[in-house]
Amino acid sequence: MKAAGLEFDFTHSGITSAKIARASRRFAPIVKYVNGTIAKNDYSNDAASLNLPSETKFLRESRSLAREFSGADALVMVGIGGSNLGTSAVLQAVKGSYYNLENPDKQVFFADTTDSRSIAAIARLVSSKKKVVINAVSKSGSTTETIANFRVLKNHLPKAKIIVTTDAGSKFEAAAKANGYPTLEIPSKVGGRYSVFSNVGLFPLAWVGLDCHALLAGAKEMRDSCLRNEENPASAMAVLLHANAMAGRRIHDHFLFASDLEGVGKWYRQLLGESIGKEWDYYGKRRVRTGITPTVSIGSTDLHSVGQLYFGGPRDKFFRVVSVAGEKTSPKVLPERAFDKLAPGISGKSLDKIMNAIVEGTKGAMRKQGLPYASVQLPDLKEHTIGALLQEEMLETMLLGELFAVNPFDQPAVESYKQETRRLLSR
Ligand code: PA5
Secondary structure, three states: OEEOOEEEEOOOOOOOHHHHHHHHHHHHHHHHHHHHHHHOOOOOOHHHHHHHHHOOHHHHHHHHHHHHOOOOOEEEEEOOHHHOHHHHHHHHHHHOOOHHHHOOOOEEEEEOOOOHHHHHHHHHHHHOOOOEEEEEEOOOOOOHHHHHHHHHHHHHOOOOEEEEEEEOOOHHHHHHHHOOOOEEEEOOOOOHHHOOOOHHHHHHHHHHOOOHHHHHHHHHHHHHHHHHOOOOHHHHHHHHHHHHHHOOOOEEEEEEOOHHHHHHHHHHHHHHHHHHOEEEOOOOOOEEEEOOEEEEEEOOHHHHOOHHHHHHOOOOEEEEEEEEOOOOOOOEOOOOOOOOOOOOOOOOOEHHHHHHHHHHHHHHHHHHHOOOEEEEEEOOOOHHHHHHHHHHHHHHHHHHHHHHOOOOOOOHHHHHHHHHHHHHHOO
């Protein structure tokens, strides 16, 4: 199945295509509702994030602010969870894990947890820069870690320009305005883990120089393709995740055969973890204590750490094997007589070709062991593709909420740790 340039294969998912198609019919009322939301560009309900791929307002705002601050040589992103995982995932996927080393004049740092050494290191690293921008992102405007790090960094970097991204009407917005800082809005019904295509992700990504238009176009193409076709990857993945969980496979592993996709795996971990991991059903009436544990593996690195467990251990996992089509520029292993016999078959082949053999070898081993998996092949790691991938995973998670009969948009159990921390700190 192909959508927005991504190739999905569910042949070895443990569920037949007829069953996937039958189960997907259940989504028809939600799809109808969501299409209505998009047609009206309605931001008043939980499906609001699905408007973002076709929204021009935030793209304009973010680009204009990014242009204003384009002379800066460092951007410090202060935020946690849904307020930074998406941005860092897209940046890493598109620009690579060595982005900062390759771009010393336009570096991006992420300050999330209140870890003294990391925050002090960020402050040290940017203190020698000519112009620094701090973008504090907090939907609620009251997350302890974000506000603490923001205040520490602001005081360590008195000349830094500050931009605040938050819900319109939050106390953080009022404080920012009172201090004369520019603010960017997050629509109130767009939850943190669904917010990457809002100003949350668009400002920093535009500042770096990413093609945000292509990012949104990819998301839009995927969204529209999934909402127009009864058989689509988002519905299929939701059905597969649910059916595998019901069959006792309650661990879902993203096996990413591209190191630069690790951030995408971590972003998805929050998305699936917070959206489906619930104590109560949708109506808050029935205690369900349900969820799927998302894990992230990097291929082939983690075949050398958890491969033994996956192939030989308990049958409690459903895998999503994500790979990327090879590139012409992939470096080649040149034939050299002295080394040719060490690892047979690699001489004259490119690293992408070798990686492809490892991907297929992994899938073959999974089939032999009877481990169910879905495969996703990306054409490249460009903005359009990453936008499409993230959108498919968000849509799939929303549909999965329906199958688990839970609310995929709230996170009441996270709130409880936040409140308890605040209580302890206010003593
Ligand atoms: O998905 C969510 O809503 C949460 O994980 C939040 O993103 C996270 O807790 C950060 O919250 P805030 O953006 O309000 O600072």
